[in-house]
Amino acid sequence: MTSRRAASIASRLSGRFSSRFSARLSPPLAPPAPRLRWAAALAVAYLAVAGCAAQADNANQAAAQAAARPAPPATAAIAAPASGTLLPPPSQLYGDLFVAVQTAQIYPDQKTFVDATPDGDPATIVQLYQQQKSQPGFSLKAFVAQHFTPPPEGGVTPPPNQTLRQHIDWLWPQLTRTSTTVPPYSSLIPLPKPYVVPGGRFREGYYWDTYFTMLGLQVSGREDLVDNMLDNFAHLIDTIGHIPNGNRTYYASRSQPPFFAYMVTLAAQAEGDKVYQKYLPALRKEHAYWMQGEATTPRGQATRNVVAMPDGAVLNRYWDASDTPRDESYLEDVTTAKSVPGRPANEVYRDLRAGAESGWDYSSRWFGDGKTLATIRTTSIVPVDLNSLMFHLETTIVKGCAITRDVACVTDFSARAARRAAAINRYLWNRRGYYGDYDWQQRKPRDAVTAAALYPLFAGVAWPERAKATAREVRKTLLQPGGLATTTENTGQQWDAPNGWAPLQWIAIDGLRRYGEPALAKDIGTRFLSDVKHVYATEGKLVEKYVVEGAGTGGGGGGEYPLQDGFGWTNGVTLKLLGLYGE
Structure with a gap:
């Protein structure tokens, strides 16, 4: 395909996309048409790269038809995969015994019992419990100790006098686990290849943690572990239908922020476009999982993770298939x-x-x-972070489909990404001057300024002037001596002030750098890095979260469990920051 031919097609496509989107946007903040043309031009560019010139006219026609639809048709995405067969979670396996153990707080941490391994089949243990519980002198604590083996205590002693970088490199093997087979009736879901756990009470792999861990693994030259964990996630998508919160049966009813496409992109940067092709089926299946119900959900209502907005746009929310206590x-x-x-x-x-x-x-x-x-x-909330990640998932699928010369897929997912970009900039932009969440039931924006405001910059879906406005608001509201605060509210919850989290620092830094705000990015990065260094110098560890309101004040608090060390995503982000801003 010649450049003139590609430009001609891009022009026709962009005009159709732009006219439709401009009509949907609120007049005071509607962007000029060229800002939205990238989405249409992207489809044609990928077709040209893939050598699909003979099919470009068909793509043009299909894209125009897709852009004219208020919502994707039922056949726009592949069907959601059927879930694999898993053991029920411990709450179902043990019934009354589970309730008794957790209510009596046999273990200080509620997670301990559900991670414990039974010494026999659950039905027999439950039967014994029913027989013995009313007998004189029955001890629930002794019964549990007799029939269950709790998970081993973590913790290892590092060699003395390690630098921060040396300590992180030393930690990777300590945090690596293998679970190709698991004990009978364990809640652990087996995985075919080794993986890195966060540390502390988090003895299993976690979905969104893994991306930030991978950032550091690449710096440490551990591409093998990056590839292993990508394969594990593709395996989970194939066998369960999605990537669960973590590889435990009690996590299988939900997922976590969909960073799989970012992991694929990370690996492709090191290994080439073959990575997109390899994981394309898994990417499409994950998208289908998150979009279940999109074709049948009436406007103004929600189904599973899908929210149908009043104008026909489809966005996503967080959800769980279960409605019982965790x-x-x-x-x-x-x-x-x-x-x-x-x-x-x-x-x-x-x-x-x-x-x-x-x-x-x-x-x-x-x-x-x-x-x-x-x-x-x-x-009830349409989150700005989730929908930014879904935008990136859709554009990543476009890349994979272009490489495989699937014109229909390129057309479909380019249109999806463009529709989502318009919806994000309509619903998830707060007129006070920053990106934020939207309450779809009350039909109004959520006014809180949070670190999630920078996700549209990270995903490349922010409009340039809105990115600058968001950066100004973040500097004014969230920047603290130890880095970026999570929110402005001090509620006692861990994802609020005064805590700062490594993944949110990286989202902010990467997003700000993408949008021409390197000074603010560096300010956040160096402040957080100073906090990490201070805690390591005084306590000899990297922790899950940090107090950022006050330089060098230590690890963060709040939430349902004590501060955890290890710590996978802090290790990964710290290595990236050391590379950017020095020791």
């Missing part, structure tokens, strides 16, 4: 639900679970009153 936090969830007697408990449980899917468990972002966990309403 196995790993059973007592905490029951207590929360009891604190709001006028609200159905299953509704509270669903919103708590959806909050866990968000990765921000928990934050004022999800609270009705912006202050208390009991008002949580995660499923």
Whole structure:
């Protein structure tokens, strides 16, 4: 295809996309048409690269038809894959015994029991419990100790006098696990290849953590582990139908922020475009999982992870297929639900679970009153981070389909990405001057300024002038001596002030650098790096989260469990920051 031919097609496509999107946008903030032309031109560019000149006219016609539709048709995405067969979670395997153990707090951490391994089949253990529990002198603690082996205590002693970089390189093998086979009736889901866990109580692999861990693994030259974990996630998509929160049966009813496409992009930067082709089927299956119900959900309503907006745009929310207390936090969830007697408990449980899917468990972002966990309403919120990630997933699928010369797929997903970009900039832009969440039930923006505001910059979906406005607001509102605060609210929850988290620092830094704000990016990065260095110098470890309101104040607090060390994503982001801003 000649450049003149490609330009001609791009011009025709962009005109059709732009006219449709401009009509949807609020007049005071509508961008000039050229800003939206990249989405249409992207499709044609990929067709040209893939050598699909003979099919370009068909692509042009199909793209125009796709752009004219208010919502994707039922056949626009491949069908969601059927879920694989998994053991039920411990709450179902052990029933009354599970409730008794968690309610009695046999272990200080509710996660310990659900990670324990039984000494026999659950039905037999439950039968023994029913027979013995009313006998004189019965001890539930002794019964559990007799029939279950708790997970081993973590913790290793590092060699003395390691530099920060040396310590992280030393940690990777300590945090690497293999679970090709697991003990009978374990809650652990086996994986075919080795993987890195976060550390501490987090003894399994976690979905969104892994991307930030991979950033550091690449710096350390551990491409083997990056490839292994990509293969593990593709395996989970093929066998379960999605990437669960973590590889535990009690996590299988939900996912986490969809960073798989970013992991593929990361590997492709090192290994070439073959990576897109290899993981394209998994990428499309993941997209189908998140979009279940898109073709049948009426406007103004939601199905699973899909929200149909009033104008026909389709966006996503966090959700969970179960509406019971989380196995790993059973007592905490029951207590929360009891604190709001006028609200159905299953509704509270669903919103708590959806909050866990968000990765921000928990934050004022999800609270009705912006202050208390009991008002949580995660499923009512269209999150700016999730939809930015979905935009990147769709554009990554475009790349993969272009490489495989699948013109229909390129056309479809280019149109999807363009529609989502328009919807993000309509619904997830707050007229106060920053990106944020939207309450789809109340049909109004959420006004809180949070670190999630920088996700559209990270994903490349922000308009340039809005990126600059968001950067100004973040500098004014969230920048602290130790880095970027998560929110402005101090609620006692871990994803609120005064805490800062490594993944959110990286999202901010990378996004700001993409949009011509390197000074603010460096300011955030060097401040957070100073905090990490201070804690390492005084305590000899890297931790899950940090207090950023005050330089060098130490590890963060709040939430449902004590501060954890290790720590996968902090290690990864720290190595990237050391590379950018020096030791």
